[in-house]
Amino acid sequence: MQPPAEPYAWPRSHILSGNPVQTATYIYTSPDNLFAAGIWTCEVGKFRIDFGRAEFIQILEGVVIVTDAEGTAKTYRAGDAFVTPKGFSGTWDVIExxxxxxxxxxxGE
Structure with a gap:
């Protein structure tokens, strides 16, 4: 059985538009807290983000435009997979x- 989703919100200072309410469901977290896997959801909105960890992502539903600090934007849709390197800084604009x-x-440091 999958654990319940835990809702959370970005600090208002990180939200650029919309109301990107989010949930995270952790399916696995290693005993040393250095590795985790799960499901994340987010409503429509745009927010700034700084990744403190390397993360593999596979989009299951929806559309997001990820823009790095240099202004390079990439659009990802259901079925797309990518890696966000540790230290990534930019925005996520959740379109759907x-x-x-x-x-x-x-x-995460």
Whole structure:
């Protein structure tokens, strides 16, 4: 049985538009908290993000435009997979409500 989704919100200072309410369901977290896998959802909206960990992402539903600090934008849709490197800084603009499978590695610092 899958654990329940835990809702959370970005600090208002990170939200650029919309109301990107999110949930995370952790399917697995390693005992040392350096590796995790789960499902993340987000409603329509745009927010700034800084990835403190390397993360593999597979989009299960929805559409998002990811823009890095240099202004390079990429659009991802259901079925797309990509890796966000540790240290990524930029924005996520959720165009259609999104659901992703994630696995991350690192301390988050």
């Amino acid at each position: 409500p999104i659901k992703k499978h994630f696995t991350w590695y690192g301390s």
